[in-house]
Amino acid sequence: MSANGHFVSLQSVTKRFGDLEVLHDINLDVAEHNVVCLIGASGSGKSTLLRCINLLEQIDGGSIVVDGQTITGTKVDVNQLRQKIGIVFQAYNLFPHMTVLQNVTLAPRKALGISRAKAESHARALLRQIGLEEKAHEFPDRLSGGQQQRVAIVRALATGPKLMLLDEITSALDPQLIGEVLELVRELAKSGMTMIIATHEMSFAREVANKVCFLDAGVIHEEGTPEEILSAPREERTRQFLARVLEGGRL
Amino acid sequence: MGQFLHTFFSPLDFLRATPQIWNGFQVNLEVMVVAEAFVLVLALLLAIVRGLPGRAAAPLRGAAILYTDIFRGTPLVLVLYIVLGFATLNYVGLSAETLFTNAVIALTLVYTAYVTEVYRAGIESVHPSQRMAARSLGLSYWQSLRYVVLPQAIRRVVPPLLNDFIGLQKDTALISIIGVTESVTQANIYSSNYFNYAGHTVAAVFFIFLTIPLARFTDHIIRQRERRERAQAF
Ligand SMILES: Nc1ncnc2c1ncn2[C@@H]1O[C@H](COP(=O)(O)OP(=O)(O)O)[C@@H](O)[C@H]1O
Numbered sequence: 001m002s003a004n005g006h007f008v009s010l011q012s013v014t015k016r017f018g019d020l021e022v023l024h025d026i027n028l029d030v031a032e033h034n035v036v037c038l039i040g041a042s043g044s045g046k047s048t049l050l051r052c053i054n055l056l057e058q059i060d061g062g063s064i065v066v067d068g069q070t071i072t073g074t075k076v077d078v079n080q081l082r083q084k085i086g087i088v089f090q091a092y093n094l095f096p097h098m099t100v101l102q103n104v105t106l107a108p109r110k111a112l113g114i115s116r117a118k119a120e121s122h123a124r125a126l127l128r129q130i131g132l133e134e135k136a137h138e139f140p141d142r143l144s145g146g147q148q149q150r151v152a153i154v155r156a157l158a159t160g161p162k163l164m165l166l167d168e169i170t171s172a173l174d175p176q177l178i179g180e181v182l183e184l185v186r187e188l189a190k191s192g193m194t195m196i197i198a199t200h201e202m203s204f205a206r207e208v209a210n211k212v213c214f215l216d217a218g219v220i221h222e223e224g225t226p227e228e229i230l231s232a233p234r235e236e237r238t239r240q241f242l243a244r245v246l247e248g249g250r251l
Numbered sequence: 252m253g254q255f256l257h258t259f260f261s262p263l264d265f266l267r268a269t270p271q272i273w274n275g276f277q278v279n280l281e282v283m284v285v286a287e288a289f290v291l292v293l294a295l296l297l298a299i300v301r302g303l304p305g306r307a308a309a310p311l312r313g314a315a316i317l318y319t320d321i322f323r324g325t326p327l328v329l330v331l332y333i334v335l336g337f338a339t340l341n342y343v344g345l346s347a348e349t350l351f352t353n354a355v356i357a358l359t360l361v362y363t364a365y366v367t368e369v370y371r372a373g374i375e376s377v378h379p380s381q382r383m384a385a386r387s388l389g390l391s392y393w394q395s396l397r398y399v400v401l402p403q404a405i406r407r408v409v410p411p412l413l414n415d416f417i418g419l420q421k422d423t424a425l426i427s428i429i430g431v432t433e434s435v436t437q438a439n440i441y442s443s444n445y446f447n448y449a450g451h452t453v454a455a456v457f458f459i460f461l462t463i464p465l466a467r468f469t470d471h472i473i474r475q476r477e478r479r480e481r482a483q484a485f
């Protein structure tokens with residue numbers, strides 16, 4: 001817990017790529033066991049925000065506190081931190097030269113130093129929970145997109161993270177495969193996992209989020225409960241964005 | 252025509268030359284295997300150095316680039332003579348008599364430069380998102396390289412590596428110029444003794460027979476990969 005009682009706290013975070021300011025004065029708090037959904041047009045900075053929390057990108061101003069630790073300060077062990085913060089990407093990014101089981105056990109074995117036998121039995125248990133234990137020895141290219149993405153989620157969970165960052169994890173999936181992935185995220189939310197989720201699935205956000213943030217050009221333009229943001233947005237920009245998504249047939 | 256056939260394809264000379272050419276060819280094989288082993292390891296290290304991130308590693312990257320520029324640009328014949336010249340200074344246990352070592356050093360210097368580029372292309376062909384995914388799981392830079400990037404990179408460069416291997420194999424014929432007694436030397440000895448070039452034909456046949464299986468194996472790997480990639484596309 002950080003000083004203000006939040007599990008994740010971003011204070012005045014700024015991020016630039018060269019001259020382009022991609023995140024501008026971002027303030028965001030996430031309570032433990034809560035789910036925050038980030039919505040916003042493509043290019044609004046959702047991915048960059050998530051990557052900053054995982055330290056895959058360095059911020060240019062402000063600070064980020066996770067679980068009481070200022071992760072943007074000096075003397076932070078990034079590798080140790082990343083074991084506590086799982087991230088899942090739109091493109092799954094499974095390791096194609098490794099089997100499902102090897103994908104899931106790599107970080108526990110090499111980063112955490114857990115024995116192979118232990119890591120494998122834990123991985124099998126996780127795979128069993130998502131109904132993919134019989135795929136343990138398959139290579140990723142033998143799995144459907146939905147299965148690959150679920151393996152990617154399990155891979156991120158295998159190091160025992162306390163925070164999960166999901167970056168548009170259903171955007172690359174065929175519509176009929178989205179459900180199985182969202183179901184897994186739903187269960188994660190029920191189990192009390194703290195999550196920050198960038199998504200275009202508005203009905204899903206409405207269902208699982210404790211808070212929804214609308215990002216526009218690197219600024220959190222509006223935030224509130226799912227009801228407030230998705231049903232009765234105060235800001236004109238938010239309304240326009242939601243109308244566009246609605247036209248896209250996704251609400 | 253009869254003259255030509257006799258000079259290069261006389262059956263009697265084939266029989267008479269083969270044992271001594273074979274003796275020489277074994278030296279080619281030994282040099283090839285030892286040099287190739289060094290090349291595979293050193294080139295991988297250089298390729299890794301060239302890919303090191305950050306400003307602090309800039310001098311190292313620069314040195315690696317300079318190395319490949321120099322030894323890709325210098326003809327092997329010159330490198331052989333330069334190594335011989337260096338050996339005559341009697342540093343680090345070398346001398347004009349350490350023939351085998353001199354030959355291995357020259358071939359290793361040159362082929363390491365080629366193979367570094369092959370490895371580097373392989374490493375760069377692995378999508379950055381793979382490294383990012385590895386790092387996001389808490390693996391260190393070296394662990395990501397070791398377990399995620401290099402295995403994929405090396406798999407992809409096996410065919411060009413084998414091609415360079417074939418080149419190295421053939422270039423072992425040049426080491427006769429710094430005094431190594433190998434198959435070409437033996438063929439020259441034979442031709443000056445018997446005024447017949449059948450020995451050179453025999454040496455050529457040995458090289459060809461060594462190259463063919465490697466070339467076929469390379470083709471096989473490339474075809475296999477294409478099949479797999481086509482299968483993935485569906
Ligand atoms: N590595 C990068 N270098 C330069 N610009 C980048 C980089 N990554 C993202 N951007 C830019 O930052 C902005 C926000 O991108 P992103 O965070 O990916 O948005 P979103 O995920 O909401 O689509 C975009 O304008 C994008 O072009």
Ligand SMILES: [Mg+2]
Pocket residue numbers: 043046047048167168
């Ligand atoms: Mg994005």
